[in-house]
Amino acid sequence: MNAELQAVLDYMEKERGIDREVLFQAMESALLSASKKSVGPAHDLRIEIDRKTCDIKALAKVAVVERVRSKQHEISLTNARKIKPDAQLGDEVEIEVTPKNFGRIAAQTAKQAILQKIRKAEKDLVYKEYKDRVGDIVSGAVRRFERGDIVIDLGRAEAMLPGKERVPTEEYQVGDRVRALVLNVQGVGGGPMIVLTRSHPDFVRRLFELEVSEIADGTVEIKGIAREAGFRSKIAVVSHDAKVDPVGACVGMRGIRVNNIVRELSGEKIDIVRWNEDVKTYVTNALAPAKLAKVMIDENKANTIKVIADADQLSLAIGKRGQNARLTAKLTGWKIDIQKDEADISFEEKVAKAIRDLATVDGISRDDAEKLVKSGFLTVEGIVAAEISDLTEIAGFDEATAKAVHDAASATQEEPAEQ
Numbered sequence: 001m002n003a004e005l006q007a008v009l010d011y012m013e014k015e016r017g018i019d020r021e022v023l024f025q026a027m028e029s030a031l032l033s034a035s036k037k038s039v040g041p042a043h044d045l046r047i048e049i050d051r052k053t054c055d056i057k058a059l060a061k062v063a064v065v066e067r068v069r070s071k072q073h074e075i076s077l078t079n080a081r082k083i084k085p086d087a088q089l090g091d092e093v094e095i096e097v098t099p100k101n102f103g104r105i106a107a108q109t110a111k112q113a114i115l116q117k118i119r120k121a122e123k124d125l126v127y128k129e130y131k132d133r134v135g136d137i138v139s140g141a142v143r144r145f146e147r148g149d150i151v152i153d154l155g156r157a158e159a160m161l162p163g164k165e166r167v168p169t170e171e172y173q174v175g176d177r178v179r180a181l182v183l184n185v186q187g188v189g190g191g192p193m194i195v196l197t198r199s200h201p202d203f204v205r206r207l208f209e210l211e212v213s214e215i216a217d218g219t220v221e222i223k224g225i226a227r228e229a230g231f232r233s234k235i236a237v238v239s240h241d242a243k244v245d246p247v248g249a250c251v252g253m254r255g256i257r258v259n260n261i262v263r264e265l266s267g268e269k270i271d272i273v274r275w276n277e278d279v280k281t282y283v284t285n286a287l288a289p290a291k292l293a294k295v296m297i298d299e300n301k302a303n304t305i306k307v308i309a310d311a312d313q314l315s316l317a318i319g320k321r322g323q324n325a326r327l328t329a330k331l332t333g334w335k336i337d338i339q340k341d342e343a344d345i346s347f348e349e350k351v352a353k354a355i356r357d358l359a360t361v362d363g364i365s366r367d368d369a370e371k372l373v374k375s376g377f378l379t380v381e382g383i384v385a386a387e388i389s390d391l392t393e394i395a396g397f398d399e400a401t402a403k404a405v406h407d408a409a410s411a412t413q414e415e416p417a418e419q
Contacts, residue, residue: 006054017156018121024049026121031056045097058098064091126157127192131185137206138196142176152178152196159194167198169230170266179264181206199229204270207261208235214249223275226330230268234286234327236275247272271327279305279334286328290317293341304335314340354378363408371395372405383409 012018031047044061062073064080064087075095080087087093140152140159148163150172161180172178180196181203197203205225214220219241227233237246250272251258262270276282280295283305294308309317317338318325329336340349351373358369361380375395377383383391383406391402 009054017125022121024051030116044094056098057096059094060097061092061094064089064093122156123192126194127185127187130157130182130192130194131187133182134185135202135206136182137179137203137210138182139177139179142172142174142178144174150178152180154194157192157194159196161196161198165195165197165199167230167266167268169268170198199227201225201227201233204233204235204261204265207264208250211257211260212250212252214239214244214246219244220246220249224331226327228323228327230266232269232271232323232327233265234271234273234331236273236282236286236331238275247274273331279332282332283307283328283334283336286331287317287324287336290324292317298337301335301337303333304337305332307336307338308341309338310341314338358383361408361412363411364405368397368401368405371397380409380412384413 009020009023012023013020028047028049031049032045046059048057048059049055050057060072062075064077065074066077066089068074068076075093077087077089080091080093083095084091084093138154138159140154143151143153143158145151146160150161150166152159152161159180159182161178165180165183178198180198181200182194183197183200184193184195186193186195202225204227205222208222209215212220215222215237220237220239222235223238224236225233235250237250239246239249249257258270258272262268271286271288273282273286273288276285280297284292284295287307290309290313292307292309292313294306296306296308298304298306307317316324319327325336325338354373355366355369358364358372358377358380359366364372372378372383372391372395377386377391377395386406388399388402388406391397391406392399395402397405
């Protein structure tokens with residue numbers, strides 16, 4: 001058994017990285033619980049394993065008495081002095097109580113307990129190794145799938161890539177190599193739970209920190225990231241050195257740096273935006289490559305930027321399914337209201353807008369608004385300036401409808417004075 005123990009200890013220490021003393025203590029603890037059946041009742045029973053030879057002994061304390069009544073708990077003074085020459089009556093001495101069949105029975109009984117101790121030691125090592133690695137990128141292979149989650153083999157540990165942390169456009173097979181960000185490490189009863197993510201914005205941030213040396217050394221700073229995983233990301237950067245272009249540093253020579261990141265993200269588009277403390281300039285940069293006619297802070301709506309774009313730039317500014325505007329809002333923290341330049345709209349669009357505006361007035365129906373606009377009354381101010389007779393003759397209203405429309409338009413002009 002000694003040779004077998006030596007071999008197990010050598011393997012665990014070299015291959016698994018578990019400290020030899022931890023293994024000895026684990027085995028002593030396991031053997032102690034296993035030996036109580038074979039040794040029987042004993043006072044202060046303990047197991048001792050020789051660190052060099054791996055010899056196992058069971059030791060117990062007995063009282064030194066003049067006359068022995070219980071061999072399990074007492075020892076004569078003569079025998080006690082053979083173990084401890086200065087023993088006196090009433091003292092306690094430690095004697096070996098290892099039974100003849102202890103090696104076989106104890107080893108069989110303790111085997112499972114020892115393995116459990118070893119597994120716990122391994123899990124503790126894994127937890128210590130990964131608990132300080134939250135925010136780091138790790139690499140592993142897909143081992144199996146569990147209800148939409150992916151179990152990743154990191155070598156000495158397994159990690160979980162939950163379904164909600166996956167990129168929706170990515171598919172995996174068992175054996176595929178995967179890089180992901182350590183999102184969280186939880187010390188649970190069954191062992192540490194390492195949670196990974198590929199969809200979190202910080203995954204993009206960490207990739208840029210690894211790829212762009214200027215970000216790693218603090219010359220270029222990432223001020224914000226907005227991401228729709230698998231489709232598009234916007235990253236805002238600023239340089240703390242006037243000689244370093246932050247966008248150029250992130251793009252790299254011939255685009256090599258950003259292309260490496262795009263490749264890791266399975267083709268996800270990345271917009272690198274120059275950050276600016278002026279929010280209007282910042283929004284203009286974020287909505288690029290769309291060319292904007294005007295950018296202004298909307299005084300009527302809190303935390304809103306109003307953007308005016310020419311007709312041919314409107315769809316580019318908004319983006320596919322509103323993605324460009326939505327990511328810009330996430331990145332800047334401002335609501336983005338993108339509108340077409342009124343000077344650039346067609347006659348039909350102007351008519352439609354005038355009808356919409358008049359139809360919003362209480363007391364003017366959509367049908368009435370269409371009649372008014374077709375008759376040349378395009379604004380509330382124009383209706384107020386007209387006579388009721390003008391509305392009956394030109395717009396074709398009867399006198400009652402004309403008066404109701406005129407009163408409704410007048411009411412909108414009176415509201416500011418009443419407040």
